[in-house]
Amino acid sequence: MSEWDLAGRVVELVARLGGADAQAEVTVSRGELALTRFANSAIHQNVAESAVEVRLRLHLGGRTATGVGSAVSADGLRALVERVVAATRYTPPDRGWPGLTPPTAMPASARWDAATAEAGPDERAALVRTFVDAAGGLETAGYCRTTYRSVAFANSAGHTAQGRTAEAAMDGIARAGGADGVARHCVDRLADLDGAGLGRHAAAKARAAVDPVELAPGHYPVVLEPAAVADLLQNLAWYGFNGKRYAERQSFAEPGTDQLDPAVTLVDDPLGATGLPFDLEGTPTGALTLVDAGTTLAVAHDRRSAAEQGTTSTGHAAPGSATFGPLPRNLRLVPSGRADAVETVGATTPPSGAVVDADTAALVSRMERGLLVSDLWYTRVLDPKSLVVTGLTRNGLWLVEDGQVTRAVRDLRFTESYPRALAPGGVLEVGRRAVRQPGRFDSVWWEAPSLRLASWNFTGGASG
Structure with a gap:
């Protein structure tokens, strides 16, 4: 039975078992995740997972309950519906219930590549081989993954939607004398991953990071590479442009205010790559400009957070969004700084030996x-409202003098307010080419060029 048929079957069961007043949203997702891991320059694991998930949210008698199941037999679907109907009797009244998405025209599904969806371990292994070979004998580790999802949505209001996505990503390091270099890329098609180019890039960074010097803490101008900028985008999404946090006054975002440098334009754009054309509530998705030339314009909303703010959903409902808030999941820092110039740009491979x-x-x-900063990690938010974050550099940190990379530097701890670092006057230059970085989950990515910032607050060495 197709995902479409399964979603319709659950809606019918809700009407039969819950009564005419029951309001149901059903999402059926069939997903495949395949991962090839390598360490010590050799593949040590190939894993593949294929699963069907049926997610039901039910509003009945003024109360709301949610259930998830994987059994798609007639008995399994009935058991899911009965369980969620029963759960509504024990949940507190839901006075903020936003209602169901009415029948709505859907945008075209994002492009997806069948060859990526059907890729086997041999194809991923071939990419790993090119990465390892290009590292020129350095120890390497990382992964290559492919994902595919087919999703159908239906609700009791008669609204339905379908979509499918595919994605490929590679993330690898090379190690030289205890120093690591990293290279990452996320693409719509497996054929667009350049394993050799990524391997050469990681190896060049590792070799250049050997024998680092100590540098005193302080405020330094920085160039952040795309992997480092991705951490800024992820934290801005979670804590800044989250509609629930905004409603709770726990976000720095102030729509209509010039909060960031005019060079900064941020767009959440799931359909610019492999995203679905609808969210978990069936709301259409599309490009949402959060910041345009430094001016904050919007935050992300699902139906609940939008109703609380007297606005409309931006299509950002996702599993758990009722708890931690609706988030941008495909955030792009536009290289040109203009929202009307959004385009997906591939990665460039540095010349052999270039950092x-x-x-x-x-x-x-x-x-x-x-300082030239390759990557940020172990970042933790100290103050959500001002988005003060502490973390460490890794995978390459270098001193820059007179426009030249001169010495590798030992990793440093930083404590910095991300909005302050990007505030007017803080962004000196935005790179011209964006590189998409893989997120922790499939269909989540962060895309950015390198950034040159006026100041970044380094507060100590890696040990404290």
């Missing part, structure tokens, strides 16, 4: 003295 690509090198060349 950075030509686009990042151009930003470095215009920095008198500062």
